Amino acid sequence: MTDTTAPALTPPTRPATPPATPPATPVVARTRDELREARSALDDGDVAVVMTMGALHEGHATLIHQARQAHRHVVVTIFLNPLQFGPKEDLSRYPRTFDADLEICTAAGVDLVFAPTPDVIYPDGDPGVRVSAGPLGDVLEGQARPGHFDGMLTVVGKLMHLTRCSAAYFGQKDAQQLLLIRRMCRDLDFPVRVVAVPTVREPDGLAMSSRNTYLTASDRETALCLSAALRAGAEAAPEGPSAVRRAARAVLVREPLALVDYLVLVHPDTLEDVPEWYRGEALLAVAGRVGTTRLIDNLPVLVGPGGGALETFTQA
Template identity: 80%
Template sequence: MTDSATSTATPDSSTAPVVARTRDEMRAARAALAGADVAVVMTMGALHEGHAQLLREARRAAEHVILTIFLNPLQFGPKEDLSRYPRTFDDDMRIATDAGVDIVFAPTPDVVYPDGDPGVRVSAGPLGDVLEGASRPGHFDGMLTVVGKLLHLTGARRAFFGQKDAQQLLLIRRMVRDLDFPVDVVSVPTVREPDGLALSSRNTYLTDSDREVALCLSRALTAGADQTAYGPSAIRRAAREVLVEEPLALVDYLVLVHPSTLQDVPEWYRGEALLAVAARVGTTRLIDNTPILVGPGGGRLDVFSQPESGSIPARPAAG
């Protein structure tokens, strides 16, 4: 897979996208696109500047862009309120039009799952049981199942996803590789507010006071990234100290892990790593992360250089 942009297509933002809501409409709209260079950006709606950046990157890289808006019920657990998720279709369409999207595929659950709850799903495996998967059992199985279906239904050859959902991005890459999907998965750096808060549709749930508390997540990541030259313990300690100072943020996890295995990196490790945090602020669960390079000359990264391969190497021999 590649993260490179190879085209400089210019969108025509004056033309609204074609809206397809059924499989037949999607098939017809896709067939009308000239050429096979099609990128897809998958969302659950409630678009923000982070999604807009994904769409712009897709439009620069590909001849045509499809945006999917689908609130996937398989990704919501029994304690998560699907009805609470924001729905802003008119605003979403304005963002899609400005980004030069060709097709907006906005199906209902009965279109994506015509037989009801699917009897066959894609399993995320062990990587789907840790971090976010430990807090949201079955979430990643539901995510991979719908991503696989939407890749088939849209016929896209490039798919753009944000680095903010790092575990999701890793699992999609693994699915594409392990199941031989003919798709390039492209990662796009996390988009943040000027004060550092990572953009998320869930930010709309935050009160003004909650939002101030939520800034401790990005501050913790920054503090940790500032210690990359001194090794994993220093990185974890600096990030943890920021979180401890904010008692209203109920931390689920703070980890420094290998980007391909999600295993904690040992103290002697030097190389690319994922510093990730999850916490509940008020009634909202937030996640954030940053790729970093651990070791002398290290620091914060936008995306990983080789996100699909590698593992924690054996400990170097003493001396």
């Protein structure tokens, strides 16, 4: 949920006609036939989709609100995709909160919620043909979670087809996912505009995530070192890449209970480490385990004179 410039923010454009008045309660479709019937009632091509795995929070609500402001109709998908979970990841542990999710969708003015089961999305079982993320899917999160991005792109592609959306909204927090979805749409000619929305954070700076529900009170305190490291790195951005990495790393080493998988400053198009001479936009990303929970976070930064934190990338 880019050509060679990925995870960039594509500013929402106002439709030629104003957004339609949302229904009092979204239509809920659970089968392909129900989806087809409900989607046919949305009588134009200006339909945005927000794809989720459930356990909705304010970050998801922000995606929905942005889509609602720019499009006549909004569809939310709630599907816990088994293809995205590796053998060491507990799919059964993922929170399932459909009633609360539906309340959020209702309050945000969603027209249609598609909440299928795996047998609806994959009627023949595990698909024999999948979308490959390629080399960009083998680094960072892909290295830690082999096959994750192939499963993600496969379901995103299927949901784009099934919902017949003209735009799809995704959070900047999942920067690598955003990059790969943009590349899929470009490389495979999906007629879908991918819109990035800035990361939504808790008041203490922690990036909103469904996985935050796994954190104990002490875990949560520890987890704040991730966003603090990103802020420290961004403050050092005017001095160059080495200063960014050094400042961010200094915060992380002071928190021994956070087991860091990676801390990188990479080019937003290629995910390759930027060299010391580099000046321009870069992705500062971190991942680590706090208690039993693995968390990710990132911050787009402008490196060089006048640099600092960005909400999203400005390249189009």
